[in-house]
Amino acid sequence: MATCKWCNKSGWFLSLTANGLCKNCDPIVVLNVSQATRIINESVTLIEKSNNLDTQLSRCNVIIIKSEELLPYEQRHINTINPKPSELISQYIKKKDDLILKSIDQDLDKIVRQIPFSDNHKPLINNLNKLLAKIDKYKPELYNKTYTDQHYRLTLKTIAELRFNYHLKEAERAKFKSQLKKALDHYYEALYLINTDETVSSIFSEKINDIERNINLLGGTLLKSPIQ
Incomplete structure (x- = not known):
């Protein structure tokens, strides 16, 4: 039938x-x-x-x-x-996941490739912050959200490295030019980042003694770390 x-x-x-x-x-x-x-x-x-x-x-x-x-x-x-x-x-x-991740990967790779050739990391940090906003924007579209969690952490890590290395580099440059106050300011900023930013601390904690030694040599004052 x-x-x-x-x-x-x-x-x-x-x-x-x-x-x-x-x-x-x-x-x-x-x-x-x-x-x-x-x-x-x-x-x-x-x-x-x-x-x-x-x-x-x-x-x-x-x-x-x-x-x-x-x-x-x-x-x-x-x-x-x-x-x-x-x-x-x-x-x-x-x-959809592939398209989003490809776009984020391309943006991050483009920024990271500029790092070795840039003396001014502020524009790169701004672009990385924009990338964080982009990840936040497209995360709801993803089926597997763990992918963007990984990218988010990697972007935060890259920002942390850029910020810390910028202050350390500027401190060394100022010290070489005998610009002691400027050098101190940048060492203080680098130390502050280690003491307050968990990502920076996890990467650069071994630099604390060297930074504190330079601050002492330049006549600066060390304050108790807020995370101690």
Whole structure:
């Protein structure tokens, strides 16, 4: 006995289309599948052509939504699209993660590559802070949020290293030029960062004795560390 895959109408004399649907359901299902497929294909093309992350993510969401609309047909074994809607959903959830992480990786790599050639780390620190804001912005879009947690920690670590090394470098430069007050100010800033910033402290704690020795040599005063 013939049974429509969509409405479950059945009967010995029920005529079914090649899609396994009755004459009432077939045009509706075919139209829905056709429209969703067109939008999905357009979105795939836009993702490939666009360099704008927001556009790419928006189109990934469109593909996921349209695939979810087709999912009930797949569950009833009605032909829809290739890959199947369930496969597209999984594929583009992962695609979103890949796009976000690729963009963050590119931004971080670009900044890190500038570090050895920059005497002024302030613009780099500003760019790293912007990257932190970018990570915060796109984290809700991620399926696997542990990825951005790792990037966030790495970016914080890079900022900490830049800030600390900037003050240490400026202190050494000022000391070489006999600009004692300026040297002291930068040593104080470096010591303050170690004492107050957990990330800096975890990386540069072994520098404390050397910094304190230089402060003493320059006639400075050491205060008790706020984390002691």
